[in-house]
Amino acid sequence: MIRALALLAAFGLWSAVLTAQPLKPQTSDKDAVKVKATPVKVTGEIWEIEVVFDTHSQELSDDLLNAAVLVAPDGTAVKPTAWNGDGPSGHHRKGALRFKALNPPPDVLELRIARPNESRPRTFRWPMSRQ
Numbered sequence: 001m002i003r004a005l006a007l008l009a010a011f012g013l014w015s016a017v018l019t020a021q022p023l024k025p026q027t028s029d030k031d032a033v034k035v036k037a038t039p040v041k042v043t044g045e046i047w048e049i050e051v052v053f054d055t056h057s058q059e060l061s062d063d064l065l066n067a068a069v070l071v072a073p074d075g076t077a078v079k080p081t082a083w084n085g086d087g088p089s090g091h092h093r094k095g096a097l098r099f100k101a102l103n104p105p106p107d108v109l110e111l112r113i114a115r116p117n118e119s120r121p122r123t124f125r126w127p128m129s130r131q
Contacts, residue, residue: 021129023109028122032057037111037124045101049111051085053093061088062115064097071110072102 025038033055041048047070053060064085069077078099085095097111109128112121 023126023128026124026126028124030122031115031118033060033115035113035115035122037113039109039126040096042109042128043101046081047099047101049097049099051093051095051097051113055091058091059089060091060093062093062113063088064095064113067114068097069112070099070102071106071112073104073106077112078102 023039023042025036027034027036029035033053036052036054038050039047040050051064051068053062064083065080068080070080072078080097080099082098083095084098086093102109105128107128109126111124113124114121
């Protein structure tokens, strides 16, 4: 009986791994600046979202520790704890934003990046599957 329960538990865990889908990159292309965001880790205590900026018309001076937020289920804006990536200059930047995990986890993961001289933040949303 114990062996059968262990096999069922192992199958359940394996099924969860097989059905877990990575969250796909999303791109916002506006005002001659392309921003691509990709959640790379949304489990555990620290979540990480990779962000890439590309332009050929302006310096990328965004301060992502102050410009980016995750939106918690209650609407609270949660600032990142770290930016591990390129500094504020140039035409191409890449790095990862790190956030404390949202608790409770949201049904939809929402990242907002407020850019200088843009009237509205860039908004990226990913449905989160509950398993």
